[in-house]
Amino acid sequence: MNLFKRVIAGIVMFFFLIPSVWAAEKQGISIFIAYTGIKPILETFTQDTGIKVDYLEMSSGEVLTRIRAAKGKAQADAWFGGGLDSFVAAAEEGFLEAYVSPEREAYDPMFYNEEGFWSGISLGSVVLMGNPEVLAAKKLMMPESWEDLTLPVLKNEVLMSTPAVSGTFYSMVSSILQTMGDEKGWELLERIDANVPYYSKRGAEPANKVSIGEAGVAVAPFDTVLRLRQEGHKLEMTFPKDGVPWYIAPVAVFKGAQNPEGAKALVDWVLSERGQETLAKCTTQAPIRPGITLEPEVQAMRDSNLMKLDVVKAGHARKEILELWQEKFGHK
């Protein structure tokens, strides 16, 4: 009986322990995040507004899949950062709540959705990142343009992700196509492709792998390079001379949010001067609101030769571009 009693006691104990975990407390708001340096930003938000925040990092593709699987049933209150294309798709499929923030008057209309489904909060760019040790060992120059990436000496040293899984690489591909035109754009991508050993199936991988020396050069988001540098990695970075692709990180409120007021407060706050200044301090993306003082490094990015783009158009063209891309490079 000894064992039996113990088993029973164990089970009973369990059911006492469980409720605290079962019923997760839901005060404040919950958000899906794909944004670097998020922690201090949200702490400031909670300080300013008293609204507690729980968050989970998920790539925008994962968020979209998740809402689709849940048939639009809200999985969180707000969505912070990630590829604009996913936000565009989510808005079209009716997963987002329209909210026109009073703060958005200060913004250029190209950075927000007219109906209020999403608003851009900061601008990131796509740069080239190199591992100096690897480059030195191979006697390679750090590439300085997209054209440089096609040099035969860089064979197998260029890491990129599949644009299907990574907003960064999608924006690189779509930006190149937009500025160069389809024909020349695809031709350039094909020549770069010759140097790419394979396309990573996770967005963060090229930068991580280059930082531990698995290859020489990665196409990487600007803020990732700075973060890896802050952590102590020695990395080189160049803004491509033939145009820097950029993208905006949006914020949105989910339809059916449990705490829509809290989510809207977050949107207001992050678009406000206070919020944008916090972004400037905590991240290495460039806040969009005019008149915010940027860190010198970020200012340099803002001043680099950013391509002339219609980011919303890029968001709409996703399916088409991906299909073509899949056809050309999908085997890698």
Next chain:
Amino acid sequence: MLSFQDITVHYGELVALGSLTLELKRGELMTLLGPSGCGKSTTLRVAGGFLLPSKGSVFLDGQEITNLPPELRPTATVFQSHALFPHMTAGQNVSYGLKVRGAPRRKCRREAEEVLERVGLSGYADKRVQELSGGQQQRVALARALILNPSVLLMDEPLSSLDARLRVRMRMEIRELQRSAGITVLYVTHDQEEALSISDRVSVMSKGRLFQTGSPEEVYFSPANDFIRDFIGNAFPVVLDGQRQLVRPDQVCPAPEGAFEGRLAGREFLGNTVEWRIEWKEQTLRAVMLSCDEALPAPGASVRFDIRL
């Protein structure tokens, strides 16, 4: 031909076998008899090479084989549980010893069939061992050992898993095979009847020691000590003329003119024999006789008997 010289086996603190010295003659069937835990199986394992003795040597035809691994010894064992390979047929089991010696397949097959015939299993070569009855499995195990023409055949309680009738029949068959082929056999059993009926010589063991070796008649009629008298003859203690003696039931003979008189306290009918319990001078004696010789007294009646020491 097989001889043990001063063999000692320790299992940690426990002495499983203490200075055993024993010699087998060519062509004889010797039985190691004793209660469980007496060391008889240990002796067999030492002979087969499964166990290295802590001390002492084993010789076969004058050659020392103490440290020879089992696969190099010209001995073959029939195991208690038969230890037939479940993933092989009867024929494959029997020819296994030839196969590992590199005999060609056809020869293996032919010899296996021959040996199976010798043990009365012709036509069974392709049967799976699971399909065989207990007695048939026993024969396969025997055939598997015989095919190697071992110098010494070791048998470890080979009949213990068979029913009583089969046991009697098998032991006769084993004895006949052994005699006709002139094989030397070391046979382990705890069954005294089996030991007496099958052996040329019997060695009685207890607690790791060898007490007596002799023909079945010798150990039965002239036991070396009380233990053997008890173990082999079911003897019981009686105080006779002020002296304590061990008496076997067959030494107590009921007779109308007997020298002693007691009271019949109980009767046990065993088929061909019958056993009486007789109370005499506050002691209980047992007497055994053929059923057909029994004169049926009433329970509690007084009976007369002799004690033939």
Next chain:
Amino acid sequence: MIALQKSPQEERALSLIGASSSRTEAFLWFLSGLGLILFVIWPVGAVLFESFLRDGSFSLSAYRGLFSKNLKLIGDSFLLAGGVTLCTLPLSTIIALRLVYGPERGRRLVIAALVLSTISPPFLCSMAYLMLFGRRGLVTWKLLGFEWNPYGFHGVLMMETVSMIGLAALLMMTSLQRVDGALERASLDLGASPLQTLKNVSLPLALPGMAASGLVVFIRSLSDFGTPLFVGGSFQVLASRAYNTLIGVGDFPLACAMNVLLILPALGVLCLRSERQDDNFSPGLAEARSLRLPSWFLRGLDVFAWAFVALQVLVYGLIFLGSVTQLWGKDFSFTTRHLAAILTFRADSIRRSLICSLVAGMGSCLLGVVLAYLLDGARASVRRVVQAVVDLPYLMPGTFFGVGYLLVSSRLPFEVGVAFLISMSCLFRQLSHSLRTAKAGLAQIDPTLEYAVRDLGGGPLRVLTDLVLPVLRPFMRLGFLNTFSASMTTTGPIIFLVSPYARVAAIELFESINHGDFGAASAMGTFLIVTVAIVNAIAWRWSAQSRVGALP
């Protein structure tokens, strides 16, 4: 005596409650049937159902050309799974042989390394392998000075093989241990050399166990998508492509349909094998064997075993060191910041992980026993169907099983707790393993023992507490530990179930890896490994104590 045992089907091992059993049994059937329907059939069905929905209406478009378009992927998937199985089996057999026939010295260490390798935190081990053996790996590049490309078929093959050896060798060891020592003695006695005995007797007798562990390896490799994503480079398999189709391309119906390509063949393979081979687990340590293999042979085995141990020491050493180093590769100064960060910021996730894994572990070993008992008395057809249902979640890539839970739970009119969903998904995903172990345990109970308990005056409950549970205890422990370890480290099935306010430790680890933050990732990894190891130790300790306590 193996040969003489009755097969478990012939005679029912137990009739737990005897004549009055029908109601209790019906109740148990009802409970476990309900569980399987709710937590396996419904979610898996929901995933498959999605494959027929295109823009909200019924469509077969996902299946059009599914087979012909993916022919190469299918081929590659099976090539990889077959290759991994072929590489894993000999290597794990070698290590298992070392454990069973080799010297006592060092055995525990090798077993510890094997067990350790089965508790691998997601992605972290892959990362550690890359840091050691990648293009700029510590060993391959810095130490040996050669550069090679680990990305591709060969990389996936090697990494999966290394990660599966532990489990396969442990399974193999138990089946070798079950080989009757008397048969080996008989073979030696008949003149076979130790190596001949190994080849002709021991290995053939252990074959069913080998086949079983080969199957486990095959199926795991088939449904593994993490490794191909990480080191596959341009080499991809069905599981990883299905993941990409789901997350990247966002083609829900197609991604779900691709699962069919994975599930059907795996189910087919499982059904082909006979049921008798199931009972090949047996916990417990090896008895000494009289089969003395030649020392040169044992030394050869030793080389492999210790090479494996060395590899594990390297990988886990790197992880442990990484957790107390500022920045691996750049700044090697000692720090406790990563570990401290876990306890301050991640305590809640850790608590949730622990509780969910304990619930999943206990639930899965209990349900495993109940199902094993019920199936024992069921008709063959019922047994096969239930077994197939239980196997389903194990066969599909974890992500899709999780998607199934999301599909189902979001359709419910009421809210279901996140922790509950996580627990149940882990419980039912590992149930297949728990059921097999429980079956093996039940097969060990001689029906006459039950009669003995009843005969001596024990009621049905006594049969359970005094006979069934004590005998099954080691098997239940095995089932519990497997589910617990898997639940602590899994990410696939729960990535869509965790929510911002209910996170678990493995997800934290996953995020750290995505950030390229090896320090934080290895700190969490270290924590997970230590936790699982402690729970393992407690479970062994606990059951060892109860065994002594059970003696009069």
